[in-house]
Amino acid sequence: MRALLSTFSWQELRHHPWRNAAAVVAVMLGVALAFSVHLINASALDEFSSAVRSVNGQPDLELRASQGSFDEVLFTRVARDPRVALASPVVEINTLALAPALAAPLPIRVIGVDALALPAIAPALMPRPASGAPRFALFAPGQVFLNAAARTALGDVPTIELKDGATQHRVQVAGSVAAGGAALAVMDIGAAQDLFQRGGRLTRIDLRLAVGTDRGAFVQSLQQSPGWPAGVQIAEPGDAAQRVSNLSRAYRVNLTVLALVALFTGAFLVFSVLALSVTKRAQQFALLGVLGLTPKQRLRLVLVESLVLGMVGSLAGIALGTALAAFALRVLGGDLGGGYFAGAAPSLQWSTAAAGVYGTLGMLAAMVGGWYPARAAQGLPEAQTLKGLGAAPAASGRHWIAILLIAAGTLLAGAPAVFGMPIAAYLSVGLLLVGGITGLPGLIALVYDRLAPRVARRLLPLLAVERARRMRGTAAVAVSGVVASLSLAVALTVMVASFRDSVTRWLDVVLPADLYLRAANVGASSGPSDTGAFAPPLVQAIAQVPGVARVGTVRARPVSLVSTQPPVMLLARSFDGEASQSLPLMGDALPVPAGQIGIYVSEAMVDLYGARPGTVFAPLSKAFGTSAAAGTAQPTVFFVAGVWRDYVRQFGSIVLDARDFERLTNDRSVNDVSLWLTPGTTEAQVQQSIRALIAQQQPAGGAVEFASVGQLRATSLRIFDRSFAVTYWLQAVAIAIGLFGVAASFSAQVLARRKEFGLLAHLGFTRRQVLAVVAGEGAAWTAIGALAGLALGLAVSVVLVKVVNPQSFHWTMDMLVPWGRLLALCAAVVAAGTITAWLAGRAAAGQDAVLAVKEDW
Incomplete structure (x- = not known):
């Protein structure tokens, strides 16, 4: 009987290739799309995580500034702690690099390090001097060491220009570093502080704890110690990789679910094919029943057929999905349209476990699709079916299930x-x-x-x-x-x-203005520069250009509120009138209580941080610490005056008045300038005048970009x-x-x-x-x-x-x-x-x- 059943199923699959091919192709496409999306995202994420690990190294803990930098006095304090075996100070600066081979400035991350501490914490950042370079080049001022991405983009040049706001610094390329990821330049921390005028300031301190130290107790003692800086976070070493994962997690999951839609549809196609097959073979099933085939054996017979269809489709889908992923990574890189992995060209990271999961999903989808036809074959009335009076029972009384x-x-x-x-x-x-x-x-x-x-x-x-x-x-x-x-x-x-x-x-x-001005590549995928592109005198001069009715400014600065989440963007805007006229607020703006600073948060801030209108947002107060501008030790209090829609920054943004930002930070530089033109003025005339003005006031200021609202x-x-x-x-x-x-x-x-x-x-x-x-x-x-x-x-x-x-x-x-x-x-x-x-x-x-x-x- 078992041989008879095998022959029966094989003949059905062999003699109706086109009908069964429909089910196989449906499962194959579903598995292929879902598996290829998984491979592409996993490969891109692995590439980014590896780059983060190579740059950040493997410390036990990281002390990181919520925004900007902090006083290097903290380094002396923690380095003397007997529970700390090694402390490595770091200065990080996001800037632009200029070279003859570049058509546009290259966003590059400059990292100032203590080379003596690197081998134990971040060996991938250890400078490797080029042949012929001075023996102590890694300690010399004006010397940088580039990673592979930076060398590829800049070419084989002896010197490059690093743009810091309105200033450009010429540095010597003295060698290389092994760190992967985006363009990166490493230099001595003291040289970096002097070059970029960051004297006495640090961005991060990496800590290696002494053997036997209780990490939790150590963190708690630091946070509760007197005078601990409010704007400094204590992060775990895996938090950086977690931030990268969180950045694209929603997009990756949604894309995978959409890919599984094809597999979901394929399950219904298997259901359709097998249901019609059972209906057509009803008399054959009934005859087998008369010959001794039990209803359970008929059920298993149809399920085996669905399993075979699912297995063939899954195997073909795994192969096709691998080919699609390899092709997409080679041609498109790791970016599937979301922009999270733009510019990455990761290699394919094939996973046997993932292939098994998606192959199992394909077979499971086929089995689910074949379950109801199998039940129909099980319930055939044999005598009536043989006489042509019965068939697979039609679904009835199932309305309540629906x-x-x-x-x-x-x-x-x-x-x-x-x-x-x-x-x-x-x-x-x-x-x-x-x-x-x-x-x-x-x-x-x-x-x-x-x-x-x-x-x-x-x-x-x-x-x-x-x-x-x-x-x-x-x-x-x-x-x-x-x-x-x-x-x-x-x-x-x-x-x-x-x-x-x-x-x-x-x-x-x-986008209410007529024309927008920003420094070239500022605000690209690498994020805003650490320094504003336009100083206040230049902005005032731009406002006096003939044809310019008025100007508005924006200063963007990333602020880290939680170490495991990507930074939120702090936007200091010049408000002319009510905030409701400049922002797409959801509801009316609330009056700001006296002595507090009004902020307007995006919807993500409400979901992720609980920043609801009418409440005080304490995490931002911690990031800013005390209000130095007020000359008191009282903490700055931020009041959530409204919520606005922001379709650019998925993990949150905060808008505050530029005057409040300047009082808190003493930073008056800006990233973007909005221009309203007088009637009858052409954009070309204004652009020409402003370019001439910038060339006159800051000759080494680099290129700028104009864009109309259209x-x-x-x-x-x-x-x-x-x-x-x-x-x-x-x-x-x-x-x-x-x-x-x-x-x-x-x-x-x-x-x-x-x-x-x-x-x-x-x-x-x-x-x-x-x-x-x-x-x-x-x-x-x-x-x-x-x-x-x-x-x-x-x-x-x-x-x-x-x-x-x-x-x-x-x-x-x-x-x-x-x-x-x-x-x-x-x-x-x-x-x-x-x-x-x-x-x-x-x-x-x-x-x-x-x-x-x-x-x-």
């Missing part, structure tokens, strides 16, 4: 995030989709029971509608893949359209579209798999209905009329699938827009339903289903169908 699933999905949509990720929301989407598809037979009955009387006098439409009514279980099976893929396509279309519309209206508020809008939307490019491709693949399922379903059905078509021919139907009936069935079935997909997609889009997006990226958006695009998408699906049915019907409506009736004579 209602329960949809209700559970609705309840889960309101659950909070888990570990910062919308896990419950993803489960909600899955339950809504499964519940909606489970309720398809009921929807078909609800719609076509009311439509049938309206077409009762038209024969061909009546035949198409009646088949959908009477075979609603089969119809639900055939269009389940389309419903799954279309609903997700509708949801993604609504989400992307809502996001794009919200970003467009947000740009109208945050250019900035176009660039922002282009970046937006690039970020969602992968989403569009995944959406298209899911739709293609769904339509592939419709084609496979109709092909199998029309081949199994040759006798029915022959009977219609004997009754006087022409071939064209038979094809019209088949095409009408395709239209009727895919129309109900499109209706269900549209309704489910709109429900899922609400979860994506209102729950998944805020919980993942910490910003909200206004919902926009692009009805034109959605209706066109649904119409395309109905047209594709109709044409597919018509093409499949041509193969079964010929002369063979007439002869097939003789089999019953």
Whole structure:
């Protein structure tokens, strides 16, 4: 019997290669997309983490400035502590490098180190003097050592220029360092402090503790010691890598979930293929039952077939996914559109464990898809089936299951995030989709029971509608893949359209000026420079340029509030009037109490740090310490006066008045200058005048960039579209798999209905009329699938827009339903289903169908 069963399954898989290929391809594409996305993200993240580890080394603890730098007196204090075996001071400066080979300034990170302490903590930063360099070049002033990325970008040059605000410093390239990652220059810490005028200031202190020291007790004693600087954080060595991971985690998880959409759709296609296979082989299963095959053995037989389909698809998917990942990393680098790994070119990091996980997911999806057909084969009434009176039982009484699933999905949509990720929301989407598809037979009955009387006098439409009514279980099976893929396509279309519309209206508020000026490459992916590009006298001179009505300024500075989270961006803006006129506030601005400084936080600050309107935000007070400008030791108190939408900085931003920032920091330099022009003035005239002014006041100031509001809008939307490019491709693949399922379903059905078509021919139907009936069935079935997909997609889009997006990226958006695009998408699906049915019907409506009736004579 076992050999008979193996032969039975093998013959079914071998004799219907195209139908089974549909299921295999669906599983293969789902596994390939999900696995390739995982490999690309894992490879890029590993590259970044390795670079962080090579630069930061492996200390036991890090003392790090929340913003800017801190007094090096702290180094003397901790280095003398008997519990500290080694202390390594570090100065970090984000600046720009200029060289003849560069078309534009290169963002580069300068690290000043104590070379004597490096071998024990960060050996990758140890300078390696070039041949012919002085013996003690690593201690000499004006000497830098470049990593591979910097040498590749700058070329083989003996000297480079480092830009520090309005000043440029010429330094000698004396050798190299082994640290990986982005462009990096290492120099002696004393030389770096002198060169960049950071005398007496440090950015970080790396600590190696003495053997036997209790790390927790040591940290607690430091934090509670008298006079501990408020703006200094104590971080674990793994916090830097954790920050890199957190930076892109939401994007990586969402992209992986979207890739698994294809696998989800593939499960429905396996379900469709096997359900039709069981229906077609019902009499064969019944005969095997008479010969001694038990219902459980029939169940296992179909599950084995689904497992074989899943195994073949998974193996092919792993291979295809590896090839896709290798190609993407070679051609596109590690950036999948999110911008988190822009410029990285990591090598492929293949993971056997990940391949096993995604391969198992593929086989599990196939098994889930084959479970219900297997249960149908198990429950066949053998005697009735052999007489042609029975078949696989149609789904009935399952409406309550669909209602329960949809209700559970609705309840889960309101659950909070888990570990910062919308896990419950993803489960909600899955339950809504499964519940909606489970309720398809009921929807078909609800719609076509009311439509049938309206077409009762038209024969061909009546035949198409009646088949959908009477075979609603089969119809639900055939269009389940389309419903799954279309609903997700509708949801993604609504989400992307809502996001794009919200970003467009947000740009109208945050880009009010006519022209914008910034130093070249400041604000690029490397982050803002540590020093402002424009000094106050230059800004005042720019305001006096003919044609300039007024100017506004922005000073950006990263501030670390929690060591495991990426820094938030502190934006000091010059407000002309009320903040509500310059920021896209959510609600009204609150009055600021006397003696406090008003700040406006982005939505991410509310989610991540609890900075709610009307409260005092203590973490920022710790970052600033005491208010030196006020001449007192009283801590600076920041009052949250409002919340604003920020679609640029996912991990938070804080806006305060530039005058308050200057009082607290004595820093009056700015990064960006906004220009409002007088009527009749051309942008070209103003740009020419300002370039001449900058060349006159700071000849070594480097290049500047101008951008009109139109250019900035176009660039922002282009970046937006690039970020969602992968989403569009995944959406298209899911739709293609769904339509592939419709084609496979109709092909199998029309081949199994040759006798029915022959009977219609004997009754006087022409071939064209038979094809019209088949095409009408395709239209009727895919129309109900499109209706269900549209309704489910709109429900899922609400979860994506209102729950998944805020919980993942910490910003909200206004919902926009692009009805034109959605209706066109649904119409395309109905047209594709109709044409597919018509093409499949041509193969079964010929002369063979007439002869097939003789089999019953």
